Amino acid sequence: MATNNSVIIVGGSLNGLSTALLLARRKVPTLVVERHPTTSIQYKFRGISPRSMEIYREARIEAEIRAHRTGDQQAGGIARVKNLADKSVHWETPPWEDVRDLSPTTAATCDQDQLEPILREHAERLGAEVRFNTELVDLRQDDREVKASIRDRGTGKEETVTAAYLVAADGANGNIREMLGIERQGPGVLQHWMNVIFDTDLKPFLEGKRFTACFIMDINGTFVPREGSERWLMAVQYFPERGERPEDFNEAHCAELIRKGAGRSDVKVKLVDARPWEVAALVADQFRQGRVFLVGDTAHVMPPTGGFGGNTGIHDGHNLAWKLAAVLQGVAGAELLDTYDSERRPVAERTLAQALARLQAWFKDPSKKLPPAEKIIDDFAVHFGFLYHHGALIPAEEFSTSEAFEDPRKPTGRPGLRAPHVVVERAGQKLSTIDLFDGQWTLLVGSDGRAWCEAADRTPAASAIDLQSYWIGPGADLKDTDNRWTAAYGVGGDGATLVRPDGFIAWRARGAVAQPAAVLRDVFESLSILNSAGKQRSQSTGQI
Numbered sequence: 001m002a003t004n005n006s007v008i009i010v011g012g013s014l015n016g017l018s019t020a021l022l023l024a025r026r027k028v029p030t031l032v033v034e035r036h037p038t039t040s041i042q043y044k045f046r047g048i049s050p051r052s053m054e055i056y057r058e059a060r061i062e063a064e065i066r067a068h069r070t071g072d073q074q075a076g077g078i079a080r081v082k083n084l085a086d087k088s089v090h091w092e093t094p095p096w097e098d099v100r101d102l103s104p105t106t107a108a109t110c111d112q113d114q115l116e117p118i119l120r121e122h123a124e125r126l127g128a129e130v131r132f133n134t135e136l137v138d139l140r141q142d143d144r145e146v147k148a149s150i151r152d153r154g155t156g157k158e159e160t161v162t163a164a165y166l167v168a169a170d171g172a173n174g175n176i177r178e179m180l181g182i183e184r185q186g187p188g189v190l191q192h193w194m195n196v197i198f199d200t201d202l203k204p205f206l207e208g209k210r211f212t213a214c215f216i217m218d219i220n221g222t223f224v225p226r227e228g229s230e231r232w233l234m235a236v237q238y239f240p241e242r243g244e245r246p247e248d249f250n251e252a253h254c255a256e257l258i259r260k261g262a263g264r265s266d267v268k269v270k271l272v273d274a275r276p277w278e279v280a281a282l283v284a285d286q287f288r289q290g291r292v293f294l295v296g297d298t299a300h301v302m303p304p305t306g307g308f309g310g311n312t313g314i315h316d317g318h319n320l321a322w323k324l325a326a327v328l329q330g331v332a333g334a335e336l337l338d339t340y341d342s343e344r345r346p347v348a349e350r351t352l353a354q355a356l357a358r359l360q361a362w363f364k365d366p367s368k369k370l371p372p373a374e375k376i377i378d379d380f381a382v383h384f385g386f387l388y389h390h391g392a393l394i395p396a397e398e399f400s401t402s403e404a405f406e407d408p409r410k411p412t413g414r415p416g417l418r419a420p421h422v423v424v425e426r427a428g429q430k431l432s433t434i435d436l437f438d439g440q441w442t443l444l445v446g447s448d449g450r451a452w453c454e455a456a457d458r459t460p461a462a463s464a465i466d467l468q469s470y471w472i473g474p475g476a477d478l479k480d481t482d483n484r485w486t487a488a489y490g491v492g493g494d495g496a497t498l499v500r501p502d503g504f505i506a507w508r509a510r511g512a513v514a515q516p517a518a519v520l521r522d523v524f525e526s527l528s529i530l531n532s533a534g535k536q537r538s539q540s541t542g543q544i
Contacts, residue, residue: 005031005129006328008148008161010136010176011169012036014045014112014310015296017119017130019167019317021059024126025439026325031161032128033150035135035170039120041273042195043111043233045310046070046224047212049383051418052314053105054503058439062105064118070111070226079206080215084223085263089206092215092362102384102408103421104432109212111226112310139166139179141291165291165324165337169313172280172297180289184282186352187370190303190359191279193221194246196234196254197272202262215362216261223261231272234258238276246276279303281356281370283348287341293320300348305358308351308382316344322439322501323392326529331464333528339391347386350404354382377405384408388416392500392527394507396490413490415507419499420488424472425479433485436478439501441465441529443520446486446493447473448512455516461524498523 007023009016012034023030048056048065056062080090099106110118124130131150137158138149146166151158168176177184204210204225213224221236236257238244255269280301287294296313303309320340326332357373385406389395396414406412411420422433436442445452453469456462472478472485473493480486489497489505494512498520499505507523
């Protein structure tokens, strides 16, 4: 029996479920299949970056995530000690800085086993179908559709499901990338670790300060407490070349390591789960093949140093979801989908380089496989300031292919960058420009740029994509309360900025032009937004 969908997602973990939620919000019929029987009980991922929280805020789940928080990244830092009884503490990183000048939201700590059920519930509520204990058996595609053979692992029943596109979110050890013959580049596997979840009576404080994670030299591993509970995670390195194996980590051995790390023999230890994982550094040679797209660990594997891996996967799904929806709903040409690879793969490569630089700083060059470390830049530049050089954008004149990141505290407003957070006021209420976008195409114009708004109303693409326009200035729709908008977006009072549904700048005009309607029409055509369907829709309403 064949079941038809618009998108099939293989992999129902963090990145697959995030992508499903973002597609479901855009009313794209989506099927998720996941080989495991439930969402994860492990939680390698726990730190949601402020940029990822902006995405979840747009998806209307920010409050629920914070209600299920398992830590506070603003309250505690990352420490290094001999063991928890040691009085000499080195603080590797302080708590997350206040980012109210960069974003309307902040980072959150919500362990993966708590986050994934939230993602699943909301994706299903919006119409996505999610099947756990279901595995992919075979995959075929042609120029019209994807056919996937799937098997219920409980009953053994197989069926064929079809879709216009498939998203591979089956992880670093999944089989879709290999099915497609896509190779990966990078240093490869660098370290072997065990994740051990346990309950304990330990307290997460050193020198009276709370820690969110603590590297413990006596066990060559890390302790990570869960706020408000007795549950902790121990990530400990092991060495196969010395004959060490995952199966050696039985309850007795894990308890021994935990007590050694605590520096005490009287610590309560109750083992919950223990699983191996690898620190690896690899990026796929391509993020798209035909109608199949790679996201998250399927596309790129990063060391956990910096907390970039899972967040980068969330950004993958956010970038891809609006593009798939635009093509499937007939408001964009299929060539728009080519921009997923051209935008996300270079960002993954540059972000991986930053994760490796931090790994080398922490572990003092743990492998001769690693290239010379790049200069470590500010975490917020990695999270907020990554730059798309090519893709669904019209580059600015000062375009430079050598620049990887921008300091988000010194925004330039160039196309290819996340649109900056600026506080504006509407009807006496203050809000962020980030919240204005809400997953839609948005035109922002200066106080002397009303002609741009009028031109947008006459642009053929406007009705096809529900383009929203905002006039910013004295007596306008929005007041620039801090007088920052023109400087942050790099335009004059008669300029305009076009923001994509994912909150990235697609184009800008620094000032007025003679024929703004013609300019906007050309912009949308260049971005593959004004396709034949959009033209027909606009002509039927009498627009030019």
